[in-house]
Amino acid sequence: METKAYWRANLRLMGILLTLWFVVSFGCGILLVEPLNQIRIGGFKLGFWIAQQGSIYFFVILIFVYVILMKRLDRQYGVAD
Amino acid sequence: MSPEFLTYLFVGASFALYIGIAIWTRAGSTNDFYVAGGGVHPVANGMATAADWMSAASFISMAGIIAFMGYDGTVYLMGWTGGYVLLALLLAPYLRKFGEFTVPDFFGSRYYGNAARATAVVCLILISFTYVAGQMRGVGIVFSNCLGVDISTGVIVGMAVVFVYAVLGGMKGITYTQVAQYVVMIFAYLVPAIFISILITDNPVPQLGLGDAVNDGSGESVLDRLDNTLVALGFDAYTDGAKSTQDVFAITMALMIGTAGLPHVIVRFFTVPKVSDARVSAGWALVFIALLYTTAPAVGAFARLNFIETVHQQNYNYVPDWFKTWEDVGLIAWTDKNADGLIQYGPGAPFAGKPEFTGELTDTGSRALANTPSDNGNEVYVDRDIMVLANPQIAELPAWVGALVAAGALAAALSTAAGLLLVISTSLSHDLIKKTLARPLTDRQELMWARIAAAIAVVVAGYLGVNPPGFVAEVVAFAFGLAAASLFPAILMGIFSRRMNREGAIAGMVIGLSFTLAYITWFKFVDPASNTAEHWWFGISPEGIGTVGAVINFVVAFAVSRVFSAPPEAVQNMIDRIRIPAGVERPHEH
Numbered sequence: 001m002e003t004k005a006y007w008r009a010n011l012r013l014m015g016i017l018l019t020l021w022f023v024v025s026f027g028c029g030i031l032l033v034e035p036l037n038q039i040r041i042g043g044f045k046l047g048f049w050i051a052q053q054g055s056i057y058f059f060v061i062l063i064f065v066y067v068i069l070m071k072r073l074d075r076q077y078g079v080a081d
Numbered sequence: 082m083s084p085e086f087l088t089y090l091f092v093g094a095s096f097a098l099y100i101g102i103a104i105w106t107r108a109g110s111t112n113d114f115y116v117a118g119g120g121v122h123p124v125a126n127g128m129a130t131a132a133d134w135m136s137a138a139s140f141i142s143m144a145g146i147i148a149f150m151g152y153d154g155t156v157y158l159m160g161w162t163g164g165y166v167l168l169a170l171l172l173a174p175y176l177r178k179f180g181e182f183t184v185p186d187f188f189g190s191r192y193y194g195n196a197a198r199a200t201a202v203v204c205l206i207l208i209s210f211t212y213v214a215g216q217m218r219g220v221g222i223v224f225s226n227c228l229g230v231d232i233s234t235g236v237i238v239g240m241a242v243v244f245v246y247a248v249l250g251g252m253k254g255i256t257y258t259q260v261a262q263y264v265v266m267i268f269a270y271l272v273p274a275i276f277i278s279i280l281i282t283d284n285p286v287p288q289l290g291l292g293d294a295v296n297d298g299s300g301e302s303v304l305d306r307l308d309n310t311l312v313a314l315g316f317d318a319y320t321d322g323a324k325s326t327q328d329v330f331a332i333t334m335a336l337m338i339g340t341a342g343l344p345h346v347i348v349r350f351f352t353v354p355k356v357s358d359a360r361v362s363a364g365w366a367l368v369f370i371a372l373l374y375t376t377a378p379a380v381g382a383f384a385r386l387n388f389i390e391t392v393h394q395q396n397y398n399y400v401p402d403w404f405k406t407w408e409d410v411g412l413i414a415w416t417d418k419n420a421d422g423l424i425q426y427g428p429g430a431p432f433a434g435k436p437e438f439t440g441e442l443t444d445t446g447s448r449a450l451a452n453t454p455s456d457n458g459n460e461v462y463v464d465r466d467i468m469v470l471a472n473p474q475i476a477e478l479p480a481w482v483g484a485l486v487a488a489g490a491l492a493a494a495l496s497t498a499a500g501l502l503l504v505i506s507t508s509l510s511h512d513l514i515k516k517t518l519a520r521p522l523t524d525r526q527e528l529m530w531a532r533i534a535a536a537i538a539v540v541v542a543g544y545l546g547v548n549p550p551g552f553v554a555e556v557v558a559f560a561f562g563l564a565a566a567s568l569f570p571a572i573l574m575g576i577f578s579r580r581m582n583r584e585g586a587i588a589g590m591v592i593g594l595s596f597t598l599a600y601i602t603w604f605k606f607v608d609p610a611s612n613t614a615e616h617w618w619f620g621i622s623p624e625g626i627g628t629v630g631a632v633i634n635f636v637v638a639f640a641v642s643r644v645f646s647a648p649p650e651a652v653q654n655m656i657d658r659i660r661i662p663a664g665v666e667r668p669h670e671h
Binding site: 003017021030044045052053056057060062066070 | 147152154155158159162163165166169170171174288291292293294302303304305320326329330333334355356357360361363364367368371374375378657660661662663664665
């Protein structure tokens with residue numbers, strides 16, 4: 001029973017993080033790039049910056065957030081390695 | 082010291098280092114040979130994964146491709162990094178918990194039998210061989226451009242080096258040489274990038290320099306200057322793309338899921354001690370990759386701007402030396418269409434195809450061309466690959482920087498080639514000879530077979546590098562589509578669906594792979610003339626069709642799996658076991 005609850009919590013966390021992954025990369029970097037390009041940050045158009053720089057930084061952060069939250073989840077359900 | 086001597090020195094020293102590491106870390110058992118004993122530190126594995134992953138294409142070609150594609154270059158930047166999120170969240174921890182030696186091992190156990198294992202071996206070999214031939218070619222090109230030896234000699238030298246450390250060291254040797262190769266590669270990439278960023282913007286951080294003002298007092302940012310300059314010459318703006326949105330979407334998706342499905346990347350996560358290490362290791366891999374991948378768009382933009390400003394409307398007799406150096410090797414060509422002695426640069430090809438030099442010089446002193454000029458105003462042919470290799474010369478950096486770049490490009494090509502050769506050889510010795518043909522082998526015999534298979538794979542890859550079948554360069558990019566349409570969906574469903582059975586998985590792989598292969602073959606080799614947006618299905622180019630192939634794989638697998646019975650009890654228990662991190666073991670035979 002415990003492991004079933006662990007798996008459900010894992011799927012939920014994964015779902016949230018993968019939604020963010022999709023929204024930032026495909027959403028902001030590709031589908032919404034033109035409206036976002038109207039906004040400027042320094043010498044960058046925002047959409048272009050997300051596509052060629054920001055999304056990559058975001059991917060790195062996303063993986064480390066996953067690592068930390070999963071470690072907590074593993075301990076909570078007593079399934080840590 | 083001459084630049085040639087420096088290049089020999091740097092390349093020679095780096096090769097000696099790799100071979101030294103290989104001897105020091107040589108494999109003593111199949112466990113060492115296949116998964117480096119399962120004891121690699123997650124940060125070291127992250128670094129090795131980054132080197133394994135970043136190939137000659139990433140190092141030499143990517144910045145140049147972005148320079149000429151502008152926004153459309155995003156497909157490579159996001160596509161080749163976003164896959165690590167999928168790898169970390171969906172595959173790496175579970176495959177590590179599974180805890181065997183190879184990717185086909187997973188298919189053999191999860192889809193209970195040799196049919197699934199053999200299908201995976203076929204997909205793996207198809208993907209890896211197309212990829213490795215391109216790496217060997219890359220080694221040859223670096224040798225010929227930087228050291229003036231011919232491409233074949235370069236390939237043979239590269240083969241000899243990979244032979245020593247892949248055959249001797251196996252995964253253990255490869256892991257630690259890849260760590261060294263990453264250091265060489267990233268240093269070689271960043272040094273010229275930092276110099277060129279300072280040259281153009283005064284900002285020593287290329288990632289920031291890209292958005293900074295050009296240092297000529299105008300206050301205009303690099304990207305705005307590029308947009309304005311390109312539009313004035315008749316190009317699309319740099320920050321706008323020419324590809325359709327659905328094509329950019331499909332290519333990015335195909336590269337991402339393809340990355341997560343590449344066997345030589347997946348097996349790297351078999352080498353860390355624990356499940357949590359596999360997760361964190363994927364994060365470190367992406368940190369090390371991101372260092373190069375966020376620098377590349379800056380290098381591309383600086384190089385394009387610098388190229389236009391030094392070349393356009395310039396008298397041929399006053400162009401910088403690098404223009405003539407690369408003209409000498411045929412990667413730049415100039416045809417003075419309006420006979421004004423000035424170089425005009427603009428959109429469109431200056432002539433059809435690659436330059437064919439007559440061997441004579443024109444009155445202005447440039448190399449005369451046999452090609453018929455096209456009727457647009459562009460007079461310059463430039464090969465995109467020179468952007469990274471020419472950067473040190475364009476920025477007038479000391480000769481040792483050029484030598485460093487040559488060593489870095491070789492590190493990128495060799496590290497990827499070694500990783501690919503290893504998965505090919507293990508799938509032959511372990512999956513084909515031992516498991517599929519069911520030969521009873523002792524550990525020593527299996528290790529010997531693994532070494533023989535590695536030796537054969539090196540020789541075949543070298544042969545393909547010396548005699549490329551004409552389409553290798555094209556096919557390398559498609560390895561991702563094939564991985565996306567075959568291995569990725571089957572592994573994913575193997576972890577996340579308890580109901581998926583072998584019939585469904587095999588049908589999905591076979592149909593997904595065949596569809597993708599057929600679509601690519603049709604547009605690239607059977608009827609290349611029709612390879613335009615109006616003939617593509619849903620406006621998706623052959624580069625992006627792997628996304629559709631993956632969807633087909635999922636749908637077919639789902640439908641077929643409902644017709645046949647659920648997997649046996651033992652397999653369902655195995656799925657439960659890989660879903661929790663506790664109880665991880667060192668890789669071994671089950």
